Amino acid sequence: MDWIPVVFATFKILVLGTGMFFAIKWHYDQGKKEKGVEPREVLRASGKVAAVFSLSLLGLGFVTFEVCRTLGLDLNFL
Template identity: 75%
Template sequence: MDWIPIVLVTFKVLVLGTGMFFAIKWHYDKGTKERDMRAVLRAGGKVAAVFVLSLLSVGFVTFVLSRTLGLDLTWP
């Protein structure tokens, strides 16, 4: 029973990683035809920055909400 999360998380990472690779490759190939490489990299950087900021903000809001509700956040 302990190996199920390891297998499922590994599978999820592989599937999402493969999907992201092909999505980025497709957009990059499409972008090089229409625009120069600098514009594509700049747009990709902006998207990555927005994603990281939104991920951090969701994590922070979750942490504050859980502390407000009195949940125990200590490691066992």
């Protein structure tokens, strides 16, 4: 088995996960700076952003898979 897809996929997951963590943390910290905003509202908004991002990423994966399959690319990992 080639090691390049495993390394690249792992790297991609780590980078996207780290980016999501810091994006949520930044929004949470910005919400804490504003005195009138409840922490619960900030957490709810952060959760919505994370959910939309995750669903978009999943949708992009499916679209990419379908385009590759339509073009006749070999998608077997074995």
